[in-house]
Amino acid sequence: MRVIVTGGAGFIGSALVRHLVLEQSYDVLTIDALTYAGNLASLRAVEGRAHHRFLHADIRDGAAMKAAIHDFRPDRIMHLAAESHVDRSITGAADFIMTNVVGTFTLLEAARDYWNGLADEAKAAFRFLHVSTDEVYGSLDENPEALFREDTPYDPSSPYSASKAASDHLAKAWHRTYGMPIVVSNCSNNYGPYHFPEKLIPLTILNALAGRELPVYGAGENIRDWLYVEDHARALDLIVERGVPGETYNVGGRNERRNIDVVHRICQVLDRLLPADRPREELIRFVTDRPGHDARYAIDATRLENELGWRAREDFDSGIEKTVQWYLDNAWWWQPLRDGYGGERLGLLEKTA
Numbered sequence: 001m002r003v004i005v006t007g008g009a010g011f012i013g014s015a016l017v018r019h020l021v022l023e024q025s026y027d028v029l030t031i032d033a034l035t036y037a038g039n040l041a042s043l044r045a046v047e048g049r050a051h052h053r054f055l056h057a058d059i060r061d062g063a064a065m066k067a068a069i070h071d072f073r074p075d076r077i078m079h080l081a082a083e084s085h086v087d088r089s090i091t092g093a094a095d096f097i098m099t100n101v102v103g104t105f106t107l108l109e110a111a112r113d114y115w116n117g118l119a120d121e122a123k124a125a126f127r128f129l130h131v132s133t134d135e136v137y138g139s140l141d142e143n144p145e146a147l148f149r150e151d152t153p154y155d156p157s158s159p160y161s162a163s164k165a166a167s168d169h170l171a172k173a174w175h176r177t178y179g180m181p182i183v184v185s186n187c188s189n190n191y192g193p194y195h196f197p198e199k200l201i202p203l204t205i206l207n208a209l210a211g212r213e214l215p216v217y218g219a220g221e222n223i224r225d226w227l228y229v230e231d232h233a234r235a236l237d238l239i240v241e242r243g244v245p246g247e248t249y250n251v252g253g254r255n256e257r258r259n260i261d262v263v264h265r266i267c268q269v270l271d272r273l274l275p276a277d278r279p280r281e282e283l284i285r286f287v288t289d290r291p292g293h294d295a296r297y298a299i300d301a302t303r304l305e306n307e308l309g310w311r312a313r314e315d316f317d318s319g320i321e322k323t324v325q326w327y328l329d330n331a332w333w334w335q336p337l338r339d340g341y342g343g344e345r346l347g348l349l350e351k352t353a
Ligand SMILES: NC(=O)c1ccc[n+]([C@@H]2O[C@H](COP(=O)([O-])OP(=O)(O)OC[C@H]3O[C@@H](n4cnc5c(N)ncnc54)[C@H](O)[C@@H]3O)[C@@H](O)[C@H]2O)c1
Pocket: 006, 007, 008, 009, 010, 011, 012, 013, 031, 032, 033, 034, 035, 036, 037, 038, 039, 057, 058, 059, 060, 079, 080, 081, 082, 083, 084, 085, 099, 103, 131, 132, 133, 134, 164, 186, 187, 188, 189, 190, 191, 196
């Protein structure tokens, strides 16, 4: 099996590449532009493996994408490259439109050019997986019965989710118009090892370790449905293998938590694993809420569970324990990132929870 993974030096992409190379022994070409969020250190586990190649390229570069796809001759393309941080999309949406929308369009066209040239059997077997987020569905109220399903209407709130929604529509249109075998997945919030320390969970762990304030937006009441990243990687592998072209699969861990409860839990785990002078919960500070902050996300993963037989292996308590332990054991990975932020940009680490 020959697989191209775009965005494979990012958080979820690198978990997927590790899964495909180390667990499945597939031949993998990782394509990544190495933006601030891309990190070759996240691919150290597959470095030097005969099964893995890395290409430093931008998905907006049509000629480079065409050449890479024609040269590698993939059975599957798994598209994860994106600008992914909501706060950054609010202060600068342009990169989100260019990468998430124009980049996805460019990649789809390069893939279509290659796919058109395949023999009938290879053409039918080829798959393009477009990886997206549950944020395209907008926000839910607190009624526990209300969940995002595959047919929930799109209603994005932020420039990030609007750009992902646009890219989902492109992927689905390329299936309907050109018949390309494209599958879409929409996943809830991920957490786990190798997560860039601007997102809530790694930011809280690293700030708590350094004895810094732990910023929480608003009153911390926003609810997210947390999924351990390795469970997501297995789900993506299953969806591209067995998912029906033209269909969407929602991925979620059935682990809804309020942000404030996530931060408390991290403090408790850290206090147990590495006791400090005072409880780290005392570092929590509430900060002005993010504009357009969605109240609640929660995924109904019934289709993925019933039709494809997927189950999350980690619940939130086991996953967060593993995650905190990983950050304690792997300062070699996060220290250069945190220090690289230095001075003014370190302020970012204090504001973005
Ligand atoms: N993190 C989550 O909780 C979550 C949840 C659901 C879906 N997703 C989706 O999963 C995918 C991966 O998310 P992530 O959290 O790993 O993101 P990330 O920001 O950690 O990684 C994104 C990767 O894409 C690369 N990239 C960015 N622009 C590029 C370009 N123009 N060309 C080539 N490479 C480029 C970056 O260098 C980086 O390695 C995204 O599509 C995201 O929308 C994320």
